[in-house]
Amino acid sequence: MNALAWDSVVDAFDVERFMADVRRTGAAWLIFTIGQNSGYYAAPNAVLDQLAGPGHAARRDLVGEIAARARRACRKFIAYLPVEVRGQPAEMRRAFGWDDAEDTDQAEFQRRYTAFMRAYALRYGDLLDGWWLDGAYDWPALRRRYLQTDRYLAAARAGNPAAAVAFNDGSFCVGSDRPVSADQDYLAGETEALVGGKVRFGRAADAPLLDPVTHQPQPPSGCLWHALIPIDAPWAHVGEAGEMEPPLYATADLATVVRDFKAAGGAVTFNVGVFREGGLGEATVAQLADLARQLSARRG
Numbered sequence: 643m644n645a646l647a648w649d650s651v652v653d654a655f656d657v658e659r660f661m662a663d664v665r666r667t668g669a670a671w672l673i674f675t676i677g678q679n680s681g682y683y684a685a686p687n688a689v690l691d692q693l694a695g696p697g698h699a700a701r702r703d704l705v706g707e708i709a710a711r712a713r714r715a716c717r718k719f720i721a722y723l724p725v726e727v728r729g730q731p732a733e734m735r736r737a738f739g740w741d742d743a744e745d746t747d748q749a750e751f752q753r754r755y756t757a758f759m760r761a762y763a764l765r766y767g768d769l770l771d772g773w774w775l776d777g778a779y780d781w782p783a784l785r786r787r788y789l790q791t792d793r794y795l796a797a798a799r800a801g802n803p804a805a806a807v808a809f810n811d812g813s814f815c816v817g818s819d820r821p822v823s824a825d826q827d828y829l830a831g832e833t834e835a836l837v838g839g840k841v842r843f844g845r846a847a848d849a850p851l852l853d854p855v856t857h858q859p860q861p862p863s864g865c866l867w868h869a870l871i872p873i874d875a876p877w878a879h880v881g882e883a884g885e886m887e888p889p890l891y892a893t894a895d896l897a898t899v900v901r902d903f904k905a906a907g908g909a910v911t912f913n914v915g916v917f918r919e920g921g922l923g924e925a926t927v928a929q930l931a932d933l934a935r936q937l938s939a940r941r942g
Contacts, residue, residue: 645697648682652700655684656920661711663922668934671718673774673870673911676705676762678722679729689761693754694737705762709769721770723759724777725794725809727751747788756790760797763805772806773798774830774870778822779812791823814852814869817844821865828909829861831869834876836891839898841869854906867908869899874926875915886915886923896933901940 664672677683682698683690685705690698705721712719727738735742738758739750763770775798778789791809799805809822810830821829835842840851854867861867873896875887896912903910914926 643680643682648697649701651918652684652702652704654919655704657704657707657711658920660916660920660922661708661715663927664712664717665715666927667922667930668938669717669912669930671720671771671911672708672712673720673722674705674708675722678724678776679727681731681734685762685765687758687761687765689754689758690737693758694734698734703765706766706769709766713769718771719769720772720774720806721762721766722774722776723762725755725775725789726777727755728777749788752788752790752793756793756797759794760800763798763801765801767801768804770802770805772808772827774808774810776810776830778809779816789822791825795823795825808868814841814843815845817849819843819852819857819859819861821861824862826865828866828868831867831911833869833871836871836895836899839891839895840902841871841899854903854908867903867906868911869903869908870911870913871899872913873929874923877913879915879917879923886917886926888923889926889929893929893933893936896929897936900933900937 676685681694682700684700685703686701687699709719709721727735727740730738730740737754739754741748741751775794789809794809795807798807806827808826808828808830810832811818811822812832813830814833819829831841833841833843834845837851840853843850843852854869873891874889879886900910912930914922914930916922
């Protein structure tokens with residue numbers, strides 16, 4: 643990837659097609675990735691330009707376009723970023739001040755990176771309803787001793803003090819039921835598998851299944867139950883442009899997990915593959931539309 647190629651990718655993303663598919667699913671909110679480990683981001687950022695030079699942040703504000711369309715469609719918009727850059731190219735680790743040493747407080751990195759986050763929060767203001775902050779598991783010393791969650795929360799809420807924030811430490815994937823920060827608003831809830839409509843609590847095939855209503859201990863007051871579950875492409879679409887990985891679960895299983903988490907006052911996000919050109923898999927969209935109709939009929 644380079645700046646020219648990256649801009650061509652972002653410019654080619656069909657927002658209308660993407661949002662039409664999102665609307666058909668009946669989803670009430672949308673989590674969209676600003677950037678992760680490539681060193682490139684899907685929206686302009688002046689702080690990033692200062693740190694790494696121009697070209698790593700797209701000239702098109704794809705994230706802003708999606709956030710604005712989500713608002714018009716009465717959907718909440720949640721941004722995805724990691725809290726670290728360990729997996730990024732060396733030039734980006736240097737730009738953000740990441741220290742590759744095994745045991746370091748990463749103070750300079752956190753100062754630079756949260757300024758970068760804050761620029762996005764200010765750019766989008768109240769269009770940004772929340773954040774799902776990944777990677778609090780990726781470097782244990784950072785998470786356990788040095789992660790300045792207050793600094794991240796302040797940056798995340800700079801443009802919207804009511805923005806809901808979650809930090810992901812692997813969550814249900816690693817059998818964790820505790821928030822990373824006492825001040826986060828909802829559990830990241832990352833999981834890798836459903837079994838009979840129940841979240842698998844851990845990675846082992848025989849790991850226990852999670853029932854949020856009866857599970858002990860419950861999350862602290864003010865932190866909601868939430869699950870994030872891949873239901874077609876496992877975390878990323880890797881197939882041909884016209885063919886998305888097929889749905890993994892029966893619609894009845896999706897309905898079960900939604901009802902379980904809603905019964906506990908929580909929520910469920912389904913992670914689905916997105917084509918590079920924009921849009922979702924037709925079979926997945928049809929399944930989620932059917933799920934929305936079933937859940938609506940049950941409420942009625």
